[in-house]
Amino acid sequence: MQNLLEIRNVSKAFPGVKALDDVSVSVRAGTIHSLMGENGAGKSTLMKCLFGIYSADSGEFVLEGKKVSFVNSKQALEHGVSMVHQELNQVHTRSVMENIWLGRFPSGLLGIDHGKMYRDTLAIFKDLNIAVDPRAVISTLSVSQRQMVEIAKAVSHDSKILVFDEPTSSLSDVEVEHLFRIIFSLRDRGCGIIYISHKMNEILKISDDVTVLRDGRHVATTPAAELTIDTIITQMVGRELSNVYPPKANVPGDVLLKVEGLTATYRNLRDVSFELRKGEILGVAGLMGAGRTEMLESLFGLATVKSGKIFKGGAEIHNTGPRRAKRNGFAMLTEERRATGIFGVLNIRENTTIANIKKYLVKRLYLSSKSMSDDTVWSIGKFRVKTHSQFAKINTLSGGNQQKVIIGRWVLTNPDIYLFDEPTRGIDVGAKYEIYQLMIDLAKEGKAIVMVSSELPELLGVCDRILVMSNGRLAGTVDSSAGQEDIMMLAAKYV
Amino acid sequence: MGGIKAVWQRYSELDTKGKMVWWGDFLIKNAIYIIILALVAYVQWFSIANNFTNQFLSLGSMIDIINRASSSMFLALGVGGIIVLTGTDLSAGRIMGLMAVVSASLLQNPVDIFPAKMFPNLDPPPIIMVMILVMMIGGVIGMFNGFFVSTFKLHPFIVTLSTMIILNGVVLWYVRMNGGGPIAGLTPEYGQFVRGTVDLFGTPVPHFVFFAIAATAIMWFVWNKTTLGKNMYAVGANAEAANVSGVSVKATTIMIFGIAGVLYGFSGFVEAARIGSNGPTTGVMAELDAIAACVIGGVSFTGGVGKIRGIVTGVILLQVISVALQWLGVSSDVRLIITGTIILTAVALDMRKYQAKK
Numbered sequence: 115m116q117n118l119l120e121i122r123n124v125s126k127a128f129p130g131v132k133a134l135d136d137v138s139v140s141v142r143a144g145t146i147h148s149l150m151g152e153n154g155a156g157k158s159t160l161m162k163c164l165f166g167i168y169s170a171d172s173g174e175f176v177l178e179g180k181k182v183s184f185v186n187s188k189q190a191l192e193h194g195v196s197m198v199h200q201e202l203n204q205v206h207t208r209s210v211m212e213n214i215w216l217g218r219f220p221s222g223l224l225g226i227d228h229g230k231m232y233r234d235t236l237a238i239f240k241d242l243n244i245a246v247d248p249r250a251v252i253s254t255l256s257v258s259q260r261q262m263v264e265i266a267k268a269v270s271h272d273s274k275i276l277v278f279d280e281p282t283s284s285l286s287d288v289e290v291e292h293l294f295r296i297i298f299s300l301r302d303r304g305c306g307i308i309y310i311s312h313k314m315n316e317i318l319k320i321s322d323d324v325t326v327l328r329d330g331r332h333v334a335t336t337p338a339a340e341l342t343i344d345t346i347i348t349q350m351v352g353r354e355l356s357n358v359y360p361p362k363a364n365v366p367g368d369v370l371l372k373v374e375g376l377t378a379t380y381r382n383l384r385d386v387s388f389e390l391r392k393g394e395i396l397g398v399a400g401l402m403g404a405g406r407t408e409m410l411e412s413l414f415g416l417a418t419v420k421s422g423k424i425f426k427g428g429a430e431i432h433n434t435g436p437r438r439a440k441r442n443g444f445a446m447l448t449e450e451r452r453a454t455g456i457f458g459v460l461n462i463r464e465n466t467t468i469a470n471i472k473k474y475l476v477k478r479l480y481l482s483s484k485s486m487s488d489d490t491v492w493s494i495g496k497f498r499v500k501t502h503s504q505f506a507k508i509n510t511l512s513g514g515n516q517q518k519v520i521i522g523r524w525v526l527t528n529p530d531i532y533l534f535d536e537p538t539r540g541i542d543v544g545a546k547y548e549i550y551q552l553m554i555d556l557a558k559e560g561k562a563i564v565m566v567s568s569e570l571p572e573l574l575g576v577c578d579r580i581l582v583m584s585n586g587r588l589a590g591t592v593d594s595s596a597g598q599e600d601i602m603m604l605a606a607k608y609v
Numbered sequence: 610m611g612g613i614k615a616v617w618q619r620y621s622e623l624d625t626k627g628k629m630v631w632w633g634d635f636l637i638k639n640a641i642y643i644i645i646l647a648l649v650a651y652v653q654w655f656s657i658a659n660n661f662t663n664q665f666l667s668l669g670s671m672i673d674i675i676n677r678a679s680s681s682m683f684l685a686l687g688v689g690g691i692i693v694l695t696g697t698d699l700s701a702g703r704i705m706g707l708m709a710v711v712s713a714s715l716l717q718n719p720v721d722i723f724p725a726k727m728f729p730n731l732d733p734p735p736i737i738m739v740m741i742l743v744m745m746i747g748g749v750i751g752m753f754n755g756f757f758v759s760t761f762k763l764h765p766f767i768v769t770l771s772t773m774i775i776l777n778g779v780v781l782w783y784v785r786m787n788g789g790g791p792i793a794g795l796t797p798e799y800g801q802f803v804r805g806t807v808d809l810f811g812t813p814v815p816h817f818v819f820f821a822i823a824a825t826a827i828m829w830f831v832w833n834k835t836t837l838g839k840n841m842y843a844v845g846a847n848a849e850a851a852n853v854s855g856v857s858v859k860a861t862t863i864m865i866f867g868i869a870g871v872l873y874g875f876s877g878f879v880e881a882a883r884i885g886s887n888g889p890t891t892g893v894m895a896e897l898d899a900i901a902a903c904v905i906g907g908v909s910f911t912g913g914v915g916k917i918r919g920i921v922t923g924v925i926l927l928q929v930i931s932v933a934l935q936w937l938g939v940s941s942d943v944r945l946i947i948t949g950t951i952i953l954t955a956v957a958l959d960m961r962k963y964q965a966k967k
Contacts, residue, residue, distance in 0.1 A: 416853065440855040454853050457846035459913040468843050469854040471836045480834040523854065 118143040118306040124173030133159045141306040151327035152542035196268035197277040211235040211248040258289040277308040286402035359575035364557035366394035376422035381408040382586035397577030398566040405586040406566040414446040445524035449535040463490040463504045493522030514545025584608040640958030652933045679821035683876035684899035687869030693845040695912030696765030703776035706892030708743040708877025713792040713887040716799040723794030744874040751870020755863035793886040803882035829917040846913025
């Protein structure tokens with residue numbers, strides 16, 4: 115079979131870093147080729163070189179036997195190479211069809227032909243089995259639907275090579291299945307799919323070939339049939355990770371938090387009751403929209419609570435806002451790190467000290483640079499944040515390191531209860547392990563942790579008990595010996 | 610000077626292409642300073658070539674620049690904080706103008722000396738009391754702006770545009786009570802308080818320069834050493850994340866607008882005595898100069914980025930341009946055209962150093 119796309123000996127250096135070192139990858143027509151590697155391994159850089167966002171220092175890209183060198187993603191698109199981005203770049207306030215045909219609206223004598231645009235869009239949607247109204251405004255769609263729109267856009271360009279960058283990181287299992295069906299149908303038409311993901315199960319399930327990169331170098335390209343999760347990890351990390359999860363060293367103690375009939379005013383959360391113990395890691399499972407994030411936000415005062423009671427250590431508390439919640443000993447790591455977690459343009463010290471800023475006041479008048487610096491240095495050391503200085507902007511760190519800085523921010527406020535929403539999303543294997551370890555260490559000190567995650571193996575590997583939510587309600591509680599099937603059954607209870 | 614040595618070491622190791630890139634980077638990084646230096650050098654050459662009695666690079670013109678910069682510093686310091694919060698303040702000049710006419714009307718000479726006194730029966734209150742009064746009124750107006758911005762989630766542009774229009778009406782109404790004439794004839798004590806000089810190395814330096822230095826020092830402290838300052842940067846960088854971290858976005862916004870208002874009020878108090886004769890045009894468009902100074906000084910409209918040092922630099926550079934053009938005998942209309950062009954060019958070049966290289 116002919117190679118649809120050949121990436122030959124590509125190298126790219128940034129000041130002080132060799133981001134890509136002589137990397138070659140071949141994508142065959144009608145196959146799914148997965149690209150794996152830890153954050154910073156060079157996956158994104160390689161794709162950016164392909165799309166002309168970066169210019170490669172050396173090497174070449176050959177598409178269907180012809181050498182190509184794109185200067186921007188528009189040109190790539192015109193040549194049939196398209197990308198479904200991790201962060202969807204869409205015009206939120208405009209309709210689905212306008213987004214798809216943006217820059218090449220069909221037009222006649224009377225200006226833009228909206229009827230043709232609608233019919234063409236609908237034809238593509240029918241073909242791909244996508245149920246979205248072409249006239250709907252993008253901002254009203256779910257993440258999964260928006261992704262479908264991006265795929266339809268790629269198809270409308272008659273793309274031969276489609277790159278998917280972490281497409282499933284915010285999808286529910288049902289949505290993932292739908293996405294895979296679409297990807298398979300594209301594959302069966304003879305497209306070449308480049309699939310970038312951190313999720314090993316997915317990769318093994320759908321790929322034909324798997325290429326692993328490490329530190330900018332090509333490690334191996336292997337048929338997926340010959341791979342196991344262990345072999346991939348070994349290739350990625352360059353050593354064997356004996357365990358994906360650290361040993362559970364925490365022992366749950368007395369009940370610390372008691373929630374009775376928690377119901378939100380504006381969000382889908384009804385009558386949730388549970389108990390949380392000291393030293394316990396309590397998982398929360400469920401499909402997208404099951405009310406997991408809503409529950410954490412209601413506990414932390416970010417969402418308005420309609421009814422229900424929260425008791426901490428036997429006394430009733432009212433977390434009417436994040437400030438009250440913080441005073442009551444709560445900490446919250448939000449799901450959207452970039453939107454609601456980090457202060458991108460500020461440095462690590464400012465990001466670390468902000469939640470605890472009053473502690474650094476001297477005589478209630480001015481802030482002590484020294485104590486802020488001491489705490490930041492402590493946090494960087496304790497949570498092993500990889501950085502050259504506490505004055506580095508947090509934007510320049512990888513996702514895992516940003517997450518560690520935010521955890522450090524909350525640990526400094528010395529809370530009793532941590533609410534973690536998808537703490538390992540978009541983070542590589544090594545950093546994930548460190549975050550699990552960190553959570554277990556906190557639990558060992560007697561802290562109570564609630565952890566929301568979409569990855570069932572992770573919940574089963576780290577948590578002591580798991581609450582399963584379904585359509586805004588609590589469907590049941592299982593312990594860590596439960597099977598994934600039991601959880602899936604519960605998650606579908608009220609749907 | 611180890612730093613320079615290390616830079617030279619690295620520079621000399623570069624090849625020809627690398628050296629050209631280095632120079633390109635250098636020019637872009639220091640674009641604003643290079644433009645200003647070129648302007649200063651040209652004006653100096655011009656004054657020598659034309660046998661001016663005074664040269665541009667002299668103590669006299671330096672003092673002139675510092676005096677002008679000082680009088681516009683207060684507004685820039687106030688509006689700078691609001692820009693860090695991703696906002697802007699169009700009402701700054703009007704708050705300053707209103708406070709200027711209020712200060713002047715309260716501190717006029719008695720009727721037997723100045724017959725056109727606005728409140729003929731009023732004995733001038735203590736100067737300090739007037740100063741505190743206008744700072745308080747300015748602060749309240751600023752907090753009013755901040756309240757609307759934070760409570761109703763309105764863009765500061767819209768809120769301050771509205772207050773600007775309202776205050777314009779208030780100023781006109783206030784001046785009309787005086788029969789529309791300028792409010793002048795200020796007490797000598799008031800003039801002395803603001804314009805009186807202190808001899809420094811044989812050069813008279815007016816009091817308001819020291820006020821500006823003090824205001825700059827206080828604002829540096831607020832921005833860098835207080836929880837309010839740290840919260841301001843956090844809210845400007847990411848208001849959502851600040852809220853999650855337990856920072857009160859509302860209180861921070863209202864306080865920053867309030868402090869800005871206090872500075873505008875004080876600026877009006879200084880300006881009234883500095884000009885001597887005040888009317889409805891006092892402070893008109895002053896907010897635009899202040900915003901321009903902040904932008905030149907690197908205070909970013911995207912929020913969370915900005916330094917007091919930058920604002921001071923911006924204010925001084927703006928005055929250098931203005932004084933230099935006057936020196937060249939450029940008429941005031943052409944001066945505006947050139948000033949606008951220089952700001953646009955300098956900021957456009959300056960922005961490039963913040964943009965990620967792709």
